[in-house]
Amino acid sequence: MVGCPTVIDLFCGCGGFSTGLLDVGLAIKGGFDNNVRAIAAYNYNHNYRGAQGFVLDLSKASGHDLLQVLQLNKVDLLVGGPPCQAFSIVGSRQGLADPRGQLIFDFVRFVAELRPTAFILENVPNLQTISNGQVYQQLIDRFRALEYNIAYDVLLAADYGVPQNRKRLFMVGTLATQIANFPPAATHFHPATSAVKLMNRPLYRTCQDVLEDLPDVTSPAAAAIPNHEPTQHTKKALQELANLAPGKRSKKYFYDRLHPERPSYTLRAGAGNFTPLRPIHYRYDRVISVRESARLQGFTDDFIWIDTIPRLQQYRQVGNAVCPPVAATLGKFICELLGWERAPAQFVGNPASRPSASTKSQLQKETERLSCIRGASLGLGATSSTLDAARISPPS
Numbered sequence: 419m420v421g422c423p424t425v426i427d428l429f430c431g432c433g434g435f436s437t438g439l440l441d442v443g444l445a446i447k448g449g450f451d452n453n454v455r456a457i458a459a460y461n462y463n464h465n466y467r468g469a470q471g472f473v474l475d476l477s478k479a480s481g482h483d484l485l486q487v488l489q490l491n492k493v494d495l496l497v498g499g500p501p502c503q504a505f506s507i508v509g510s511r512q513g514l515a516d517p518r519g520q521l522i523f524d525f526v527r528f529v530a531e532l533r534p535t536a537f538i539l540e541n542v543p544n545l546q547t548i549s550n551g552q553v554y555q556q557l558i559d560r561f562r563a564l565e566y567n568i569a570y571d572v573l574l575a576a577d578y579g580v581p582q583n584r585k586r587l588f589m590v591g592t593l594a595t596q597i598a599n600f601p602p603a604a605t606h607f608h609p610a611t612s613a614v615k616l617m618n619r620p621l622y623r624t625c626q627d628v629l630e631d632l633p634d635v636t637s638p639a640a641a642a643i644p645n646h647e648p649t650q651h652t653k654k655a656l657q658e659l660a661n662l663a664p665g666k667r668s669k670k671y672f673y674d675r676l677h678p679e680r681p682s683y684t685l686r687a688g689a690g691n692f693t694p695l696r697p698i699h700y701r702y703d704r705v706i707s708v709r710e711s712a713r714l715q716g717f718t719d720d721f722i723w724i725d726t727i728p729r730l731q732q733y734r735q736v737g738n739a740v741c742p743p744v745a746a747t748l749g750k751f752i753c754e755l756l757g758w759e760r761a762p763a764q765f766v767g768n769p770a771s772r773p774s775a776s777t778k779s780q781l782q783k784e785t786e787r788l789s790c791i792r793g794a795s796l797g798l799g800a801t802s803s804t805l806d807a808a809r810i811s812p813p814s
């Protein structure tokens with residue numbers, strides 16, 4: 419066994435990827451993202467576990483810059499989920515014509531500059547088909563030209579214990595070591611799996627499994643649960659939702675209603691100034707709360723969005739995140755492959771050591787809860803010392 423690897427998380431968002439890797443005992447040295455609110459969430463949820471996030475435009479930074487900021491000589495594992503809007507089927511499929519599509523090649527550039535022993539890249543599955551597969555082929559060719567062995571597959575989050583039918587493409591690259599047995603074996607199984615194959619192994623986790631114990635957002639008990647707040651619906655929408663059966667889609671409002679006995683639909687981040695599409699709770703006639711979204715994404719309740727981060731940003735950060743249990747599975751896989759040690763106990767931290775996630779008075783909170791939110795404000799104009807504290811200057 420070699421020592422515990424050092425990890426850098428690029429395009430880290432609020433840190434779903436980092437969370438899963440810390441959970442299985444990998445040392446995340448730093449996360450980088452150009453969104454100040456994502457880094458505010460990242461730092462609130464990772465500083466107490468020894469990882470720090472930095473606001474940085476990665477299209478303008480070099481590998482050397484990252485090492486300098488983190489005071490490291492090298493990195494063992496580079497992970498990242500560059501923005502996928504340019505490749506997503508819900509986006510415009512402009513491929514490389516969209517500048518955001520180029521950020522995936524910035525990830526390749528960082529691999530070339532930092533030469534980590536291994537990397538894990540996450541993206542949407544249809545990255546493989548955009549421009550008739552040319553973008554993906556280019557990506558593979560560039561990694562191979564850098565002498566990395568490559569393995570990739572589309573992983574279903576439900577297979578790894580996440581109550582969500584979320585498919586994401588993961589590519590693993592290693593220097594020197596051949597990659598065998600990728601992807602890691604499923605830990606959870608579809609209810610239709612034959613009894614022989616199932617052999618008492620756990621079934622997919624369902625919406626009900628993870629949401630049923632939460633009180634409704636309007637009940638007094640909900641006030642004590644971070645990020646479990648109501649959203650206001652118009653009377654018309656409420657009528658439509660009341661008639662929407664579990665597992666069905668409202669044709670008028672494009673709302674999907676969760677089915678209690680199935681995993682959730684894929685949670686999405688939404689793009690531009692559009693509200694992330696949130697499913698309707700299977701029991702209550704309303705969209706799910708941020709806390710419910712986080713549970714469906716595989717986050718534990720210790721992961722909290724501070725209240726200086728606008729609510730729609732919170733939803734977006736959840737929808738963007740790598741599901742922590744999937745990241746954890748991949749972290750274990752890569753450590754077993756490369757003979758790296760893991761030290762889970764070292765990165766547990768004490769969530770209670772954090773300052774309060776709330777900057778508002780009780781009265782302010784109650785007033786806001788009662789007025790709910792409806793609009794799509796992303797709070798782009800708002801600033802606060804908490805957010806500003808997360809900002810760093812790009813290294814010179």
Ligand SMILES: C[S@@+](CC[C@H](N)C(=O)[O-])C[C@H]1O[C@@H](n2cnc3c(N)ncnc32)[C@H](O)[C@@H]1O
Nearest residue numbers: 429430431433434435452453475476499739740
């Ligand atoms: C799909 S999300 C990554 C989510 C993350 N992997 C997680 O698990 O939470 C992509 C991220 O890339 C960030 N991003 C977009 N352009 C960037 C840039 N030029 N430099 C750094 N980060 C950027 C976005 O702010 C967003 O948080």
